[in-house]
Amino acid sequence: MIFRQLFEPLSSTFTYLLGCEETGQAILIDPVVSAMDRDLAEIRRLGLTLACSIDTHIHADHITAALHLKQAVGSRIAGPAMDRLPCTDVGLEEGKPFQAGSIVLNPLHTPGHTDGHFSYLWNDRVFTGDALLIEGCGRTDFQNGDADALYSSVREKLFSLPGDTLVYPGHDYKDRHVSSIAQEKKRNPRLGGDKTLEEFREIMAGLNLPYPKFIDYAVPGNRKCGVCPPNLPENLENYCRQMTESPQG
Numbered sequence: 001m002i003f004r005q006l007f008e009p010l011s012s013t014f015t016y017l018l019g020c021e022e023t024g025q026a027i028l029i030d031p032v033v034s035a036m037d038r039d040l041a042e043i044r045r046l047g048l049t050l051a052c053s054i055d056t057h058i059h060a061d062h063i064t065a066a067l068h069l070k071q072a073v074g075s076r077i078a079g080p081a082m083d084r085l086p087c088t089d090v091g092l093e094e095g096k097p098f099q100a101g102s103i104v105l106n107p108l109h110t111p112g113h114t115d116g117h118f119s120y121l122w123n124d125r126v127f128t129g130d131a132l133l134i135e136g137c138g139r140t141d142f143q144n145g146d147a148d149a150l151y152s153s154v155r156e157k158l159f160s161l162p163g164d165t166l167v168y169p170g171h172d173y174k175d176r177h178v179s180s181i182a183q184e185k186k187r188n189p190r191l192g193g194d195k196t197l198e199e200f201r202e203i204m205a206g207l208n209l210p211y212p213k214f215i216d217y218a219v220p221g222n223r224k225c226g227v228c229p230p231n232l233p234e235n236l237e238n239y240c241r242q243m244t245e246s247p248q249g
Helices: 033-045 066-073 147-160 181-187 197-205 215-222 234-239
Strands: 002-008 013-019 025-029 049-054 076-080 090-092 098-100 103-109 118-122 125-129 166-169
Touching (some): 002 033, 013 166, 025 098, 033 049, 033 066, 049 066, 147 181, 147 197
Parallel strands (some): 076 090, 125 166
Antiparallel strands (some): 002 013, 013 025
């Protein structure tokens, strides 16, 4: 098994590289366009070939690298089937495992942050996107977000996984890299312990978060599997400029 956790600092996004040693195939989960060259360099360094890129949801804070990766190396694009994006090659559904080489991902529909959000279970770890963060969760106030749905996704679906399942989130803003289901069930201040649905609703309604500064560009671009918009304001150009960063984790 080959596994790398990679970090894009501008949007604090984790990208995950999974590799099959037998076939040399690789999968990238939630690749970011500005870090695409870094990801491809790491894949080459490991002697792998990118078979597919997969997104957990239609992102609002960065542009996915899916389309550019396909254009560069011929990798397929996979994503939640329910989003019905015409640019995807593979639509993922719960109950239908996705395989590349010996890598088998089990998609889990975990709506709430967005209605089409998926997490992906792989052996002893789960890639939770923005549904479950380390001691937190994604916001629910845009893209058909729904606090009730997120509470159900985490408490009934993700928290039903074995306690030692490793939680690899889509973001972290405090230099943390991994958690576990047991830890989140105990320590997550929004969803852990005996937190009730009504308490969670109040927490999410009271966040008063600012409007995402990149959402008006990211969502339309990501509905096309990663198209950087024209006439991007200068202060947002780095979101689409390819940069090289070092792996973390």
